[in-house]
Amino acid sequence: MKTRRHFLETTALATCLPHWMASANPLASKKPHHPAKAKRVIFLFMNGGPSHHETFDWKPELASISENSPRMLAPQLKFRPSGQSGLMISEAFPEVAKHADELCLLNGMKIGTNGHHQAVVRLHTGNEMFVRPSLGSWTVYGLGSEAEDLPGFITINPIANLGGAGNYGSAFLPASYQGTRISGGAGSVPNLRNERLTTADQQSQLDFINRANSRLKDRLPGNPEFEGVIQSYEMAFKMQTSIPETFDLKSESDATFAMYGINDGLTSGFGTQCLMARRLAEKGVRFIQLTSNGW
Incomplete structure (x- = not known):
């Protein structure tokens, strides 16, 4: 006999099914409401810069x-x-x-606080009082990403203080939309590779984990988080190859290095970030953030 609870559960599942199917790949490129002129965002966060009265x-x-x-x-x-x-x-x-x-140039920006911590958090999330998704997270949430083997939102060399991970976090959005942190110099991702296992062993491990997660997903239908977990493991495995290839700057010419100021000790750090950002954009990454901490 069908109970009232069973009826409500089945109708709720049917109502949510289209959304769950659409969110199977949360990072898939989405069609915008209006034709877009810009395809990528490269956000240069230059903390501690000169006064706006002396610049723009x-x-x-x-x-x-x-x-x-x-x-x-x-x-x-x-x-x-x-x-x-x-x-x-x-x-x-x-x-x-x-x-x-x-x-x-937007010269009408202002903020109602004198604290650097609050100002930096507000710049990235729009609110220094409550936890909110970052600018990059909202961008990838709305537009997805065209990169198949790289995250849709990558932040290079972010500062650890003044908001820390909250400046590239996804808050109440799914974790798949948060930024992936990469070091500015070596272009490395912390804990990306397990040095104790070969690539073949890691692939076998990944297949085993995905089979277990798939069985759990089948036993507990209607939970898109399982699909997100599976995709996060697969993305991490792909990045072991895609990250070194993307940040291998040996193929760049001396003229390119000079143009980005990489041979100059004063500009080499941020210049390297800019070149890495260009290569990420060419790979289809939707939102790339660079950081120059000038304090």
Whole structure:
């Protein structure tokens, strides 16, 4: 005899079935609501940079005010109109100024806190008071990723303080949308490879784990988390090959190294990150974040 509880359970499962089927591969590329001009995001988080008054935020009245108020300091660098748009850019960035017509500057940003920790968390998640998904997590959640053997969201050399992993976490979104941390110098992922096992042994281990998870999924239908666990193991195994191939910079020319400033001790660290980001974008990774901690 069908009970009321059985009826509610079966109808609920039927209602959720389309969603579960669609979420079988949470990182699969999704069709946006509107045609998109941009396919990738490379987010340069340069913490501890110079004042906006000396870089991209032109305030012509500040100079005249500073003459009458000792508490107001005028910009120490000159601004010049750049490109056909006449975008005002500091003389500190002559090379950036050459690309003025390709830039969009948002000078209306503000924050209601003076604390660096809170400001960094708010920048990445939109809220410093409550745990929220990061910008990269929302991007991959909404658009998916075109990379088959790499995560959709990768963060290179993130800072451990000022929010830490929360700056690239997925919060209440599934864990598959959180950022994967990679070191900036060697392009390595912590604990990616088990050095005690050969590749063949790891493949056998992965097959065994996936069979066990698949049987558990069949016994407990209606739980998409099992599929997510299976895919996370498979992705980790694929990354053992894809990560070294992607970050092997030996194939790059000397001209490319010079263009990214990799041969210069002052710029080699961040230049290497930028080159790694380009290679990740070419592989189809949707969201790549770089970090330069200038404090």
